[in-house]
Amino acid sequence: MRLTYTSDLWWKNAVVYCLDVETYKDGNGDGIGDFRGLTQQIDYLAGLGVTCLWLMPFYPTPNKDDGYDITDFYAIDPRLGTLGDFVEFMRTAHDRGLRVIADLVVNHTSDQHPWFKEARRSKDSPRRDWYVWSDKKEPDDPGQVVFPDKENSIWQYDRGSGQYYLHSFYRHQPDLNVANPEVRDEIARILGFWMELGLSGFRVDAVPFLIENVEPKLADPHDFLADLRAFMTRRQGDSVLLGEVNVPYKELMGYFGDGLGDQVTMCFDFIGMQRAWLSLARGEAEPLASALKERPRPPKDCQWATFLRNHDELTLDKLTDEERQEIFQAFGPEEDMQIFGRGLRRRLPPMLGGDLRRIKMAYSLLFSLPGTPVLFYGEEIGMGENLAAEGRMAVRTPMQWSSEGGFSMHEPVRKMPDGPFGPERVNVADQKRQQDSLLRWIQLLIERYRECPELAWGTHTVIDSGSPQVLAHRCDADGASVVVLHNLGRTTEEVELKLDGLANYQLTDLLVDGTTEVSDKGAVRLPLGPHGCRWLRASPPEVAPEDASVKSDSSFTHPRRS
Ligand code: NOJ
Ligand code: CA
Numbered sequence: 001m002r003l004t005y006t007s008d009l010w011w012k013n014a015v016v017y018c019l020d021v022e023t024y025k026d027g028n029g030d031g032i033g034d035f036r037g038l039t040q041q042i043d044y045l046a047g048l049g050v051t052c053l054w055l056m057p058f059y060p061t062p063n064k065d066d067g068y069d070i071t072d073f074y075a076i077d078p079r080l081g082t083l084g085d086f087v088e089f090m091r092t093a094h095d096r097g098l099r100v101i102a103d104l105v106v107n108h109t110s111d112q113h114p115w116f117k118e119a120r121r122s123k124d125s126p127r128r129d130w131y132v133w134s135d136k137k138e139p140d141d142p143g144q145v146v147f148p149d150k151e152n153s154i155w156q157y158d159r160g161s162g163q164y165y166l167h168s169f170y171r172h173q174p175d176l177n178v179a180n181p182e183v184r185d186e187i188a189r190i191l192g193f194w195m196e197l198g199l200s201g202f203r204v205d206a207v208p209f210l211i212e213n214v215e216p217k218l219a220d221p222h223d224f225l226a227d228l229r230a231f232m233t234r235r236q237g238d239s240v241l242l243g244e245v246n247v248p249y250k251e252l253m254g255y256f257g258d259g260l261g262d263q264v265t266m267c268f269d270f271i272g273m274q275r276a277w278l279s280l281a282r283g284e285a286e287p288l289a290s291a292l293k294e295r296p297r298p299p300k301d302c303q304w305a306t307f308l309r310n311h312d313e314l315t316l317d318k319l320t321d322e323e324r325q326e327i328f329q330a331f332g333p334e335e336d337m338q339i340f341g342r343g344l345r346r347r348l349p350p351m352l353g354g355d356l357r358r359i360k361m362a363y364s365l366l367f368s369l370p371g372t373p374v375l376f377y378g379e380e381i382g383m384g385e386n387l388a389a390e391g392r393m394a395v396r397t398p399m400q401w402s403s404e405g406g407f408s409m410h411e412p413v414r415k416m417p418d419g420p421f422g423p424e425r426v427n428v429a430d431q432k433r434q435q436d437s438l439l440r441w442i443q444l445l446i447e448r449y450r451e452c453p454e455l456a457w458g459t460h461t462v463i464d465s466g467s468p469q470v471l472a473h474r475c476d477a478d479g480a481s482v483v484v485l486h487n488l489g490r491t492t493e494e495v496e497l498k499l500d501g502l503a504n505y506q507l508t509d510l511l512v513d514g515t516t517e518v519s520d521k522g523a524v525r526l527p528l529g530p531h532g533c534r535w536l537r538a539s540p541p542e543v544a545p546e547d548a549s550v551k552s553d554s555s556f557t558h559p560r561r562s
Pocket of ligand 2: 026027028029030031032033034270
């Protein structure tokens with residue numbers, strides 16, 4: 001496959017790394033992470049092999065929702081640094097070949113944003129229509145309340161001006177009204193501003209909320225997304241929108257712009273993620289295999305973003321009640337581990353009981369799934385959560401750089417966890433020295449993922465492995481194939497695969513030494529240890545076994561528009 005395609009459409013096999021400047025590294029010793037600290041860690045990130053950083057909100061904020069409540073879209077939270085520090089960070093990231101995207105949170109502002117303060121002054125305020133108002137309290141559908149621990153309605157009475165305003169999230173986050181052309185212009189201006197400062201795109205917060213519930217109703221709310229994307233493309237052809245769109249697959253295709261692919265460039269695969277957790281809980285391939293089969297192919301040049309954990313709760317909202325309970329039982333049986341009645345406020349390693357073999361298999365699975373993998377900082381070393389922290393903050397603890405913590409010269413404002421997942425046992429410095437550490441494993445997976453663009457670009461097929469606990473799939477692009485196996489179970493398995501079109505091919509193991517031959521009937525038997533995983537590159541019989549890095553350079557046929 002020709003690698004030049006992967007530079008134009010860089011996002012299709014990027015490795016995205018999400019971090020919060022506030023919790024990554026403190027550069028000035030006040031216990032809060034900042035841009036100067038982050039900039040000092042750029043070589044660590046480049047060495048890890050990630051290709052794109054996603055910065056969580058770094059804008060001025062009263063911080064009632066960890067920065068997702070913004071008071072100025074054109075500035076830097078002074079606790080994290082200055083615009084000067086930001087630009088130096090961008091310069092250094094770009095020098096190391098890293099792209100940077102940032103959270104774009106424009107469904108709402110903070111209620112302390114000057115726009116909202118002006119809007120609520122009176123019904124006649126020129127900014128009034130920047131938000132969504134109603135004379136009467138609209139009937140509440142409990143299903144619409146995103147944070148049921150704190151809210152029981154999405155409408156809040158504003159005593160001063162005598163109307164209710166809409167807030168899809170907390171009451172201190174009034175929804176902006178994108179039906180208003182001035183608001184839409186301002187949003188484009190925000191995008192343009194940060195793109196001029198070097199961003200390659202945005203992770204768009206709460207996309208379905210952004211385009212719904214506006215007044216007056218937009219004829220087609222998706223036109224707004226298409227307009228925004230067109231604006232970005234005019235300014236910078238290879239910029240991307242990575243959408244937080246947690247809706248069923250069928251509905252989701254509309255956010256890609258259906259067949260046109262002219263709206264959100266990448267969407268997180270929330271369904272696949274939840275089914276992956278069901279597979280992990282059951283030790284069975286079927287839930288994830290069925291998601292992969294159901295998952296529609298994104299339009300040309302669009303991509304799925306795959307992930308196992310993020311900065312929010314592990315949401316299980318798209319599973320049945322019984323399935324959710326199965327996962328709660330397996331990975332978060334205590335009430336304190338659960339949140340909002342739909343998720344878990346935990347990180348992956350403690351959920352998997354700290355079993356390194358199983359943890360490594362879970363990440364191997366993530367990197368082999370068709371799509372663009374997204375890591376949440378600290379996943380690469382297996383950080384755990386701090387359940388003593390409030391709500392979702394449990395998974396947003398400072399990065400563990402060394403056995404002493406290494407995050408700050410002083411006491412971090414946010415606390416790290418104690419015990420088996422605390423910095424003494426889980427940290428970057430130690431894992432750099434250990435060849436069999438999770439950090440080294442993730443580094444290897446990233447290297448192999450980048451060397452196998454078929455995984456992200458190709459057509460993928462789930463293969464019948466004959467074993468309920470083994471997920472087998474293959475990705476084919478332009479005559480090159482990678483076959484991948486994951487044993488979700490605790491016992492050794494030997495599977496027999498039928499590999500169409502690969503009779504007599506050699507399969508070279510990309511994670512450990514070894515080659516296997518496919519029979520002249522196209523069959524192969526492959527053993528897998530408990531929680532074992534194998535990535536196998538297929539090479540034609542007349543060619544010497546290929547090293548992982550050797551690939552054909554014949555031109556890649558783009559999938560047709562459907
Ligand atoms: C989604 C973000 O991921 C979450 O952290 C935040 O609380 C809500 N949007 C509201 O902005
Ligand atoms: Ca600081």
